[in-house]
Amino acid sequence: MKFRDLTELAGRNLREAALRNSLTTLGIAVGVASLVAMLSLGVGLQELASKRLSRSGLFNAVFVASRVNLRNFQRRAATPPAAPPEMSRPLDEDARRQLAALVNVIEVYPEIRFPVDVRYAENSYPSIVASVPPSARASGAYDGMKGAFFSGTAADEAILQIEFAKELSQQPDSLIGKEIVFRYLERQDAPAGTSSANAAPAAPGAASSIPGVSPGSLPGMSVVPRQKSLRIVGIVETEPAVGFGGVGGGRVLIPLDVALSLHIAQANDLREILRGGFAKPGYASLTVRVKNPADVASVEAAIRQMGFAAFSLLDVTRGLRLVFAVFDLLLGLFGSLALAVASLGIVNTLVMAILERRREIGVLKALGAADRDVRRLFFAEAGAMGLLGGIFGVLLGWLIGRGLTFGANIYLHRQDLPSVQLASVPWWMVGGAIAFSVAVSLAAGIFPASRAARLNPVEALRYE
Amino acid sequence: MNTANSEIAIRTERVARHYQMGSALVRAVDDVSLEICSGEFAALLGSSGSGKSTLLNLIAGLDRPTAGAIYAHGQNLAQMNSQLLAQHRSRTVGMVFQAFNLLPRMTLEENVELPLRLAEVDRGERAARVREAVQRVRLEARLTHHPTELSGGEQQRAALARALVNRPAILLADEPTGNLDTATGEAILDLLREINESMGMTILMVTHDRERAERFAHRILQMSDGKLIANGATHEVS
Numbered sequence: 001m002k003f004r005d006l007t008e009l010a011g012r013n014l015r016e017a018a019l020r021n022s023l024t025t026l027g028i029a030v031g032v033a034s035l036v037a038m039l040s041l042g043v044g045l046q047e048l049a050s051k052r053l054s055r056s057g058l059f060n061a062v063f064v065a066s067r068v069n070l071r072n073f074q075r076r077a078a079t080p081p082a083a084p085p086e087m088s089r090p091l092d093e094d095a096r097r098q099l100a101a102l103v104n105v106i107e108v109y110p111e112i113r114f115p116v117d118v119r120y121a122e123n124s125y126p127s128i129v130a131s132v133p134p135s136a137r138a139s140g141a142y143d144g145m146k147g148a149f150f151s152g153t154a155a156d157e158a159i160l161q162i163e164f165a166k167e168l169s170q171q172p173d174s175l176i177g178k179e180i181v182f183r184y185l186e187r188q189d190a191p192a193g194t195s196s197a198n199a200a201p202a203a204p205g206a207a208s209s210i211p212g213v214s215p216g217s218l219p220g221m222s223v224v225p226r227q228k229s230l231r232i233v234g235i236v237e238t239e240p241a242v243g244f245g246g247v248g249g250g251r252v253l254i255p256l257d258v259a260l261s262l263h264i265a266q267a268n269d270l271r272e273i274l275r276g277g278f279a280k281p282g283y284a285s286l287t288v289r290v291k292n293p294a295d296v297a298s299v300e301a302a303i304r305q306m307g308f309a310a311f312s313l314l315d316v317t318r319g320l321r322l323v324f325a326v327f328d329l330l331l332g333l334f335g336s337l338a339l340a341v342a343s344l345g346i347v348n349t350l351v352m353a354i355l356e357r358r359r360e361i362g363v364l365k366a367l368g369a370a371d372r373d374v375r376r377l378f379f380a381e382a383g384a385m386g387l388l389g390g391i392f393g394v395l396l397g398w399l400i401g402r403g404l405t406f407g408a409n410i411y412l413h414r415q416d417l418p419s420v421q422l423a424s425v426p427w428w429m430v431g432g433a434i435a436f437s438v439a440v441s442l443a444a445g446i447f448p449a450s451r452a453a454r455l456n457p458v459e460a461l462r463y464e
Numbered sequence: 465m466n467t468a469n470s471e472i473a474i475r476t477e478r479v480a481r482h483y484q485m486g487s488a489l490v491r492a493v494d495d496v497s498l499e500i501c502s503g504e505f506a507a508l509l510g511s512s513g514s515g516k517s518t519l520l521n522l523i524a525g526l527d528r529p530t531a532g533a534i535y536a537h538g539q540n541l542a543q544m545n546s547q548l549l550a551q552h553r554s555r556t557v558g559m560v561f562q563a564f565n566l567l568p569r570m571t572l573e574e575n576v577e578l579p580l581r582l583a584e585v586d587r588g589e590r591a592a593r594v595r596e597a598v599q600r601v602r603l604e605a606r607l608t609h610h611p612t613e614l615s616g617g618e619q620q621r622a623a624l625a626r627a628l629v630n631r632p633a634i635l636l637a638d639e640p641t642g643n644l645d646t647a648t649g650e651a652i653l654d655l656l657r658e659i660n661e662s663m664g665m666t667i668l669m670v671t672h673d674r675e676r677a678e679r680f681a682h683r684i685l686q687m688s689d690g691k692l693i694a695n696g697a698t699h700e701v702s
Contacts, residue, residue: 006580016569363565365625366526368554368582370547457526461565 010380017353021381022272024342024349025389031342032393033438035335036425037400039433042328044401044424049320062288062300064099065309066091089307092282094114102302104295109133110283111251114260114266116182119227120168127164129182130250131259135289143418147176147234154257164251165235175232181301182230182252188222221406223265230254339437342389343444346382350448353381354455361452362460371453378449379442386441397433398425445455471502472535473634474523480530481518481690492518493529494690500683502633503664505657507677510687514669519687523668524557524636525549530575537633554583558627562639564619566611566626571635572598573607573665576626583630597625603654617648624655628665635659637669641676651657653680 001009014021050059066089089095100108112131117124136142137149142159150157158180165172168180236253268283288310290299296312303310354361361374401423409419481493493515500506510516521527522534526530534541536556544552553559558579566575576597580590598604601621611619618638627635637656641649657680660667671677677684677698685700686694695702 001582002584005584009581012569359565360567363567364578364582365550366524366553366559366561366565367579368550368630370550372547373550373582458521461526461561 036397
């Protein structure tokens with residue numbers, strides 16, 4: 001029998017016992033819906049986590065340091081050092097420009113953290129200031145903040161971390177719009193030869209000069225206390241992880257350009273003086289942000305080739321993917337249980353159909369239907385129920401996912417938390433669920449179809 | 465008019481069909497050998513349980529013999545696999561049953577078209593073939609009716625149209641008048657004779673009505689207890 005005739009006959013048979021077949025199809029739809037709802041939750045949560053992590057900047061970033069700065073960076077590096085330590089390059093503005101020119105790199109920014117003494121309401125509070133790049137606004141850490149993000153890249157504004165804000169005031173929200181002043185140490189460069197006049201003679205018993213290096217022949221720096229006024233524009237609940245391992249975390253957050261303009265004296269400046277490489281101011285570390293996590297590995301390798309230490313959380317991402325894959329698998333298995341039960345409904349319906357249509361099968365065989373035709377007819381009916389059940393099931397599963405998201409968001413709003421998309425039904429899941437439904441239905445139809453095909457036509461024709 | 469020719473349409477050679485029922489062996493058909501020529505109208509007579517329907521089913525390819533051989537136009541049915549037997553039922557023979565066996569959810573037209581679907585006849589050709597078969601049994605006006613909307617005689621004529629639509633060489637009729645009143649039964653037999661004479665189709669009809677068999681058939685075959693006890697031209701056996 002030709003395919004079109006087969007489907008026409010199958011459709012006619014399904015319409016004949018409309019109620020029973022509809023109920024069976026509904027059973028399949030519920031099974032598929034449970035599968036889709038479970039998987040959509042898994043995928044939705046995975047996407048939510050990926051989006052949040054991606055927005056945090058940790059998974060599409062490579063953290064760069066001068067090789068001598070952080071030994072543990074080198075230990076983590078899988079590749080051997082491209083240059084020996086003495087040849088390692090300083091992490092200065094030139095290096096920053098070169099890193100920014102790499103393929104798939106969006107931005108390169110330093111992490112500037114420094115101790116300050118915050119003055120507010122005639123009190124003094126020791127704290128840590130951290131710079132925030134403009135791209136950090138997209139980070140989820142600022143979603144639920146009170147107040148607003150910085151109005152500009154060089155605005156004299158500050159965002160306080162809530163715990164620090166509580167130290168300043170019992171009513172942290174009232175701080176928004178107020179001024180704070182922080183005192184910091186500014187670095188003032190002293191070119192070679194300019195510091196010798198001020199160099200005090202070495203005291204007896206004190207440490208000796210560096211052999212071969214006359215005092216003042218190397219560049220040096222002065223450290224000058226300064227202060228800066230900033231307007232508080234926002235208060236953030238969580239401490240944003242603007243840098244690797246929370247290094248960038250600070251209690252007072254200021255725009256990156258403001259931090260750069262302050263010429264802060266940092267710990268690595270002292271080390272560079274000792275190494276004799278203090279010709280130009282450098283950075284303790286730089287964060288290189290790439291277009292997407294897939295680009296991290298190639299950019300990381302390129303940075304190592306340039307002679308820097310580089311580290312990313314790529315391995316952590318891989319581990320996370322594995323966790324979600326197992327999570328999805330388990331959800332899929334639970335969802336499939338309902339579909340397995342529904343498949344028994346198909347078996348039951350088709351077996352009943354064989355009993356009811358026994359005589360019809362005999363007639364079909366008497367008129368020339370081969371065993372294969374009868375088998376295919378029952379398969380087509382099972383497949384049609386699977387297809388319809390799959391389509392309705394996907395729709396139902398999507399609605400369940402929407403309902404769960406809706407309910408979850410009501411709860412989150414009550415907790416003053418931002419909305420989330422809890423469930424996600426991508427196209428691959430739509431196609432996969434329908435195909436799976438048809439496959440399960442066909443598998444369920446194997447037994448009834450074979451039984452129908454094997455019917456003895458003489459006995460079937462006698463059946464009343 | 466006897467349109468039979470010398471070509472053998474159906475031949476059985478020592479055909480047997482035995483069933484095991486508990487400890488007893490039922491010899492439904494036992495060592496039956498016969499020949500029916502092409503274009504012949506043969507009646508298979510016998511009382512209930514004589515084995516005539518079983519023999520008809522064997523010739524139709526619906527059942528397989530326990531022993532012996534069955535030839536339809538030279539093809540040995542005993543050596544055919546299930547696929548070839550299905551082809552035999554589709555192309556070589558057409559069947560009419562006592563209970564009509566029309567599919568109730570289909571219209572008359574769809575019932576008649578069904579063998580064409582199974583034989584994979586092109587859709588373009590089907591309408592003409594259905595019309596031709598329905599015209600032959602004079603049911604053109606009932607094409608869109610369902611079996612339940614037809615009388616018994618009309619249902620049997622529809623079943624006859626369905627059996628003819630694939631233009632088979634052999635028509636097998638199992639008690640075609642068994643569910644009909646006398647007048648309607650006569651009309652069906654008239655139709656069978658007309659088909660036999662106009663189309664030259666070989667007809668083997670199972671019946672227990674000797675009087676009708678003698679009036680309409682060229683040849684009488686009589687069975688009793690699974691054995692063929694009489695076989696000859698109508699005037700000889702009578």
